[in-house]
Amino acid sequence: MRRYLVGGAVRDRLLGRPIVDHDHVVVGATPDDMLAQGFKPVGKDFPVFLHPDTGEEYALARTERKTGHGYHGFAFHADPGVTLEEDLARRDLTINAIAQGEDGTLVDPFHGQRDIGQRVLRHVSPAFVEDPVRLLRVARFAARFAPLGFHVAEETMALMRAMVADGEVDHLVPERVWAETRRALAEAQPSAFVRVLREAGALAVLFPEVDALYGVPQRAEYHPEIDTGVHLELVLDMAARLAPGDDLVGFCALCHDLGKACTPADVLPSHIGHEHSGVAPLRALAARLKVPTEHAALAELACREHLNAHRALELKPATVLRLLTKLDALRRPQRLEAFLTVCEADKRGRLGRAEAAYPQAEFLRAAREAAGAVGSSEFVERGLTGPAIGEAMERARVGAIATIPKPAAG
Template identity: 80%
Template structure:
């Protein structure tokens, strides 16, 4: 029995990045061998075990053979005859197909180290096209490693296009699309996720509401980048910088301007009313991908209200209170912070505006704190009851917001 460190742990160590998960491949062993050593089985489709002390994953070396459509359509073989090289050959990218033995020696049959040095995302073998999830994974890795200069190899991009043309992407289940998207939105450069999907032709299949934004013009005095699709890319990257690792803010950024694709052609490049028009495509996208309720709800508020946030210094106190109420910000101040992060990302996600100030955020925070300080107790003490208490509190909150 031999044990090797594999995949992301080796890759990130070579890149000098923090190693989060340590995954291992075990050769020359059977499931009962690991069970006898106290490992706990967790794999449903193939033998994966947790180390009795560290809890790290140890998988038996395996091969896989395509047996049907989609990413479930595989037959696996895992037994003592499967070699490390065979296991590495089934992996997606060369940079993920490097192993390290117990002495620190690397096993790199597919040139992963070379591609790490060249900053290239390259597929391991032609079998890459058999699993449509790999298209999403390549786009997600692009979002993670774009700041380091990584790009997708031309021959790999050709395979991504082939997967779309062959209809493999059509068999992706919504849960898996969302799982990969969610991770991509939390990466440092989410715009690379969109660009890879778009170049492969997959964006129009998986995210038609977003794909429709490319080529839609905006007023150059407000949006020097002009193209709405480019604007969304910039907003995504601004959101990633403002709220690192926060896929909730990332999803709000992704969906905030969907209504601009529905602006009548004769009205362009103005987009009056795009906030309300964006609600329907946002709901369609969230329902199709089974986006979590909170993500969909907050994204809808950002879609409807981001222009009000930009106008916060001019809004009447009554309008500000309505905005805070829509966010449930008096009870959940963290929701206001996520909303403000998405709106600031929208402000900064424009050519030449990456460092813009946003005093509107402090105005809304002060308003929130002032309104939250108003409680029912004084009005109850005055003898008010039922709806009268609520009405009095609303008047007091509006006054408090005006004073703030």
């Protein structure tokens, strides 16, 4: 029995990145061997065990054979005769197909160390095309490693295009698409996820509402980058910068301008009403991918209300209160924070505007504090009852917001 550290732990150690998970492969063992040493079985489709002390995963070396379409269309074979090289050969990318022995020796049959040095995301073998999830994984790894200079090898991109052309991505189940997308939106440069999918032709299949934004012009005085798709990429990366690892903010950023793809050609580059026309495509995307309820709800609010946030310093106090009420900000301040982060990312996600101030956020936070400080007790003490209490509280909250000094516009 030989044990090896594999996958991300080896890759990240070579890159000098923090190691999150330690996964291991075991060569020359049977399930009974693992059980005899105290390992606890957890795998359903193939033999995976948890170490009795560390809780880390140990999988028996295995091979796989394509039996049908999609992620589940594989038959796995694990026995003591499967070699380490055979196990590594079934992995997606060369940088993930490096093993480290218990003595520290690296086993690298597919030149993953070379590709780490050259900053290349390259497939291990032609079998890459058999699993459509790998296309999403490559795009996600691009989002993670683009800040380090990684790019997708042209021959790998060619295989990804072939997977789209052959209809393999049509067999991706919504849960897997969302799972990979959610992780990508929490990476350092989520724009790379979108760009890789678009270059492979998969964005139009999986996210047609997003793909439709590319080539749509915007007014240059507000958007020096012109192209709405380019703006989206800038917003995604700014959201990742302002809220690292926050896929909720990332999803709202992804969807905030979907309405611009619906603008009639004869009124371009203006996009009057895009905040409303974007709701239908957003709902379609969220339903298709089975997006969590809060993600879908806040994304819709960000779509509808981001222009009101940008105009916050010009709004009447009563309108500001209505905005806070729509966001449920008085009861859920964390939701306001997420919303404001999306709006700030939208404002700063423009060519040459990355360091622009966004005083609207400061003002809306202050408005929330002022409105939230108004309670019902004083009105009850005055003898008000029923709806009269709510009406009095609303007037008081509007008055409190009206007293807030407005910072200079950014």
